[in-house]
Amino acid sequence: MAATIFAEKTETRLDNAERLCAAHGSRLTDLRRQVLGLVLEAARPVGAYDLLDGLRADKKGAAPPTVYRALDFLLEEGLIHKIERLSAFVGCTHTLDGSHAEAGHPHAAQFLICTGCGQVTELDDHGILHALVDATRHIGFTVRHSTVEAEGLCAACRDVATA
Numbered sequence: 001m002a003a004t005i006f007a008e009k010t011e012t013r014l015d016n017a018e019r020l021c022a023a024h025g026s027r028l029t030d031l032r033r034q035v036l037g038l039v040l041e042a043a044r045p046v047g048a049y050d051l052l053d054g055l056r057a058d059k060k061g062a063a064p065p066t067v068y069r070a071l072d073f074l075l076e077e078g079l080i081h082k083i084e085r086l087s088a089f090v091g092c093t094h095t096l097d098g099s100h101a102e103a104g105h106p107h108a109a110q111f112l113i114c115t116g117c118g119q120v121t122e123l124d125d126h127g128i129l130h131a132l133v134d135a136t137r138h139i140g141f142t143v144r145h146s147t148v149e150a151e152g153l154c155a156a157c158r159d160v161a162t163a
Helices: 010-024 030-041 048-056 064-076 126-137 156-160
Strands: 080-083 090-091 107-114 121-123 145-152
Touching: 010 030, 030 048, 048 080, 048 121, 048 126, 064 080, 080 107, 126 145, 145 156
Parallel strands: 107 145
Antiparallel strands: 080 090, 107 121
């Protein structure tokens, strides 16, 4: 497979991902790296078949299972998130930029999904996680992972709607 060249910021994040995988005893293969790069360079959350199209630019014979296996790995490693509402993927920039949660603490992600333009913004608000942990503690439930998806309008779309 020909090596895809990504933007400098993406390459830095890919190098960080490679180090994180090695620290976990796993390996960011060339294919996984390329899929992650495509996710990171997408302007909006990207679906598996869009990723497949991007892969086929370099690897003509790429098939859906190839992409799904790479996505499963990237999800398991905490390098991407799946936006369930959109059935699409975004990079976990908090992890890839070095501000991920410490080991032993639950991982939380909050996403704001604009119903106007489709833009998704990831929050890293520990207050939301703490509220959830506190709310579940009294019934003996231990939160290990949390994803919150909120739909609404981004500031730009809200301004257009009120104009």
